[in-house]
Amino acid sequence: MNNLEEKPFALIGVHSNNYEPKKLKEVMDKERLNWRSFSNRGVSEKWSARGTPAYYIIDHKGVIRYKWVGYPGMNAIDIALEKLIIEAEVNGKKAPTN
Numbered sequence: 060m061n062n063l064e065e066k067p068f069a070l071i072g073v074h075s076n077n078y079e080p081k082k083l084k085e086v087m088d089k090e091r092l093n094w095r096s097f098s099n100r101g102v103s104e105k106w107s108a109r110g111t112p113a114y115y116i117i118d119h120k121g122v123i124r125y126k127w128v129g130y131p132g133m134n135a136i137d138i139a140l141e142k143l144i145i146e147a148e149v150n151g152k153k154a155p156t157n
Contacts, residue, residue: 067119067147068140072096116140119147 071094074083078098087096116125116139125139 066144067151068144070094074098116143118143119150 072087072092074086074096078086080098083096083098086092112129114125114127114131114136115123116136118124124143125136127135
């Protein structure tokens with residue numbers, strides 16, 4: 060995926076293994092994860108994450124549009140993000156209706 064700066068996009072990690080914050084920070088540093096992450100078993104249970112890793116892509120309206128359990132393949136996430144970013148940008152440019 061090309062540069063996501065200035066795009067309607069955010070990446071958040073939710074870890075279901077109940078790491079303590081210090082341990083999660085160590086793992087993030089080791090794996091070079093540079094996005095915001097938190098540990099919360101309740102989120103993964105609510106979203107039916109039955110395996111790890113699980114990937115969710117939530118659109119600009121807050122709707123889960125894509126979900127993968129396990130590695131989705133080299134380009135799957137990039138393709139999904141590109142589609143949703145274009146959609147968000149197009150929707151953001153539409154004139155308000157009354």
